[in-house]
Amino acid sequence: MPALRAVLVGLGHRTACYAAYARQNPDELTVVGLADPDKHRLSRFADKWHVPPEACFASGEELAAAPKFADVAINGTMDGEHVATTIPLVEAGYDVLLEKPIAPSAAELKRLATVVENSSAKVVICHVLRYAPFYAAIKERLVAGDIGDIMHMHTTENVSYHHMAVAFVRGKWNRREVNPMLLAKCCHDLDLLCWFKSGTPPTKVASFGGRHFFTPENAPEGAGTNCVTDCDIERECQYSARRHHVDNDWWPFYAFAGDPGWEGRDDEDAQEQGDQEKLDWLAQSAYSRCVWGADNDVVDRQSVIVEFADGCVATHDMVSNAARATRRLHLVGSAGEIDGDLEDGRFIIRVPAATEGEEWTEEVVEVEVKGDMHGGGDLRLVADFLAVVRGEQPSLSTTHLVDSLNGHAIAYAADAALGSGTVIDIDARG
Numbered sequence: 001m002p003a004l005r006a007v008l009v010g011l012g013h014r015t016a017c018y019a020a021y022a023r024q025n026p027d028e029l030t031v032v033g034l035a036d037p038d039k040h041r042l043s044r045f046a047d048k049w050h051v052p053p054e055a056c057f058a059s060g061e062e063l064a065a066a067p068k069f070a071d072v073a074i075n076g077t078m079d080g081e082h083v084a085t086t087i088p089l090v091e092a093g094y095d096v097l098l099e100k101p102i103a104p105s106a107a108e109l110k111r112l113a114t115v116v117e118n119s120s121a122k123v124v125i126c127h128v129l130r131y132a133p134f135y136a137a138i139k140e141r142l143v144a145g146d147i148g149d150i151m152h153m154h155t156t157e158n159v160s161y162h163h164m165a166v167a168f169v170r171g172k173w174n175r176r177e178v179n180p181m182l183l184a185k186c187c188h189d190l191d192l193l194c195w196f197k198s199g200t201p202p203t204k205v206a207s208f209g210g211r212h213f214f215t216p217e218n219a220p221e222g223a224g225t226n227c228v229t230d231c232d233i234e235r236e237c238q239y240s241a242r243r244h245h246v247d248n249d250w251w252p253f254y255a256f257a258g259d260p261g262w263e264g265r266d267d268e269d270a271q272e273q274g275d276q277e278k279l280d281w282l283a284q285s286a287y288s289r290c291v292w293g294a295d296n297d298v299v300d301r302q303s304v305i306v307e308f309a310d311g312c313v314a315t316h317d318m319v320s321n322a323a324r325a326t327r328r329l330h331l332v333g334s335a336g337e338i339d340g341d342l343e344d345g346r347f348i349i350r351v352p353a354a355t356e357g358e359e360w361t362e363e364v365v366e367v368e369v370k371g372d373m374h375g376g377g378d379l380r381l382v383a384d385f386l387a388v389v390r391g392e393q394p395s396l397s398t399t400h401l402v403d404s405l406n407g408h409a410i411a412y413a414a415d416a417a418l419g420s421g422t423v424i425d426i427d428a429r430g
């Protein structure tokens with residue numbers, strides 16, 4: 001079969017990650033069209049992928065309005081643009097790989113779901129963790145019945161202090177009306193809970209949380225307004241943008257987005273950029289604002305309790321300011337339990353063993369966690385999407401849009417519960 005032809009819509013960090021699949025597997029995927037209102041990004045991607053000007057567009061909507069010239073679209077626009085850009089692509093007949101979160105509200109999600117249901121398009125959501133070997137192996141064990149029926153699930157996402165600072169305090173996900181933290185950060189985890197329980201819908205949700213740490217009242221003495229220009233304690237501060245993005249080179253694709261000295265490089269082709277240039281760029285960007293005085297209003301902690309239709313209870317904790325980023329899980333079933341930490345690269349299955357004279361027996365399952373981001377999930381997701389488009393058997397991990405509705409429904413209900421202090425009944429599908 002010839003390589004599938006892709007158009008890339010929204011030429012940012014995520015789209016570049018997925019497009020890397022075409023570089024590694026040119027016999028399966030080729031990039032033939034591009035769309036982005038940012039002219040610099042458009043021309044950089046056009047050079048990189050040898051896309052002619054007539055196949056470059058100023059928006060996904062414009063591209064969709066042209067006669068169809070590819071098989072699939074990879075949509076990596078920002079959260080608030082997913083619905084508006086995907087509907088015309090679906091109507092134009094493209095199969096779409098769509099970034100999460102699908103939509104900022106239940107009403108917008110329904111609008112897109114209705115269009116997709118009335119089309120023959122395949123729309124697969126980038127729930128990359130389903131493809132990470134850690135979670136894929138757990139799902140296989142659940143399907144095999146290794147712990148019986150799940151009675152309780154506890155998952156945690158520990159967001160590191162530096163990830164919190166760059167993305168959710170200083171960065172583009174720091175305003176709750178546009179990007180509520182739970183939806184933006186943990187729709188993966190809520191999706192995993194529903195995937196583990198697939199066939200049994202969530203029914204009730206409660207939630208507690210708030211923003212109590214990254215606030216002006218917590219600024220230490222000597223703190224300025226900007227890490228690069230006016231702070232007396234910058235060298236001792238764990239949240240220093242200079243430490244994070246210049247001394248340590250963490251999160252360049254956020255802190256230096258738009259910087260002509262940094263953008264234009266990719267993982268294979270990193271350019272050196274002097275420290276002074278980086279500092280100059282940071283100083284005039286949002287990414288050097290003091291973490292105690294940015295315009296963030298998203299929560300810095302949130303816990304969610306979910307009841308499923310069969311009485312299973314799940315809790316998920318979004319914990320920010322962790323020293324070490326990871327995800328943890330503990331699933332207890334009628335015949336055993338699974339306990340694991342994603343970044344450790346292993347999980348343990350324990351089963352009761354009183355009849356053998358032991359309290360329990362255990363099996364340690366080692367999984368690969370190195371490689372591309374998200375525990376190895378990113379490029380496996382693209383491979384699976386292409387297989388689905390080619391009409392091959394979907395994998396256990398495949399996330400058609402309709403399979404993603406329950407996880408998103410929990411996120412919307414949790415924020416409603418947090419706002420009202422009540423338990424919310426959710427209307428979700430099994």
Ligand SMILES: NC(=O)c1ccc[n+]([C@@H]2O[C@H](COP(=O)([O-])OP(=O)(O)OC[C@H]3O[C@@H](n4cnc5c(N)ncnc54)[C@H](O)[C@@H]3O)[C@@H](O)[C@H]2O)c1
Pocket residue numbers: 009010011012013014015035036037038041058059060061076077078079080081085099100101126127128184257374
């Ligand atoms: N799957 C994951 O685990 C994961 C991880 C990180 C981010 N994300 C999600 O990926 C998405 C992209 O994030 P990013 O950091 O790569 O974004 P980005 O800001 O780097 O890129 C988005 C691009 O979309 C372009 N754009 C805006 N409107 C457009 C339109 N109408 N048509 C075409 N292009 C348009 C912007 O100009 C920009 O270049 C977000 O929704 C984010 O939440 C997912």
